[in-house]
Amino acid sequence: MSEEHYTGACLCGEVKYSLRAQSEEIRGITACHCEQCRRWSGHHWASIHGPKSEFEITKGEASVKWYRSSDKARRGFCRNCGSALFWHGEGYSDLVDQMDISAGSLDNPKGLTLSRHIFCKFKGAYYEIKDGVPVFETFPKD
Template sequence: MTTRHARCLCGAVRATIRGELDDIAACHCSQCRRWSGHVWAAVPVPDDGLEIEGEDHLRWFKSSDKAERGFCDTCGSSIFWRAFGRGETDVALGCIEPPTGLHLQRHIWVGDKGDYYEIADGVPQDGQE
C-alpha cells in the first residue's frame, strides 16, 4: 500500500494518506481560485485512507450548502476540500510531500476560469459550457 504525507506550510496540520490515488484535478471555479490564490489542484482520498494530525489547528469553512474547506489557523494554508456526505476529502496537491508520483488528469470548471491565463497543457478539460 502506498503511503504519502502532507502538511500545511508551518507543519501544524499534517496528514498521512494511504492507498492508491486517482482523479487528480485542477479546479478553476471562482471559489477555488479565491481559496487558493489561483487554481486549486487536489486529489480525493477516501476518509478511511486519511489520517489528520494537528486537528486543533484545523479550521473548516462552510463554503456552500454542499461543501466545506479546511485550512490551518496558524499559517492559513488551504489544505482540504470535502463535499458533505461523500466519504472522501480532497487534499491539496501542493501540500503533499514530494515526490508525489501523481499527475494531473483533468481540469474542471474551466468555463469559470480566470481571464488572466490559458490552459495549454493538453490535459482534458471539463465544464467549458
C-alpha cells in the same frame, strides 16, 4: 493495484496528515478552476482525492479550521499559516466518503501528475489552459 501512503503538511508545519490509497483510486491530480476554488487557493485548486476512511490528520487537528463554503461542502485550512489543505463534499452523496487534499501540500507526490482541469468555464480571465491535459467545462462524468 499498489497501495500508496501519502503524507503532507501546511506551510508552518502545525498540521500534518496521512492518506493511504490504492494508486488507482487517486487517479491523478485535478485542477479546479471554479470561482470558489480560485478565491480559496489564489489561483486554481489542485488536489488529489482519496478515501476519507484512510485519511487522518496526524498532527494539529485543533489548528484546522473548517470553513463552510456552501451548504454541501467545507474547506479546511491551517488557522496559523492559512494554508488551504482540504475540501470535503459532505453534502454530496457521491463525494461524502472522499477527502480532497491540496496537491501542493504533499510531501512527496510520487507518481502523481495533473490529470484533468474541471469547471474551466469559470476559470480566471487572465490565463489560458494549454498544457494538453483534458479540459472539462464543468465536472466530467466518469
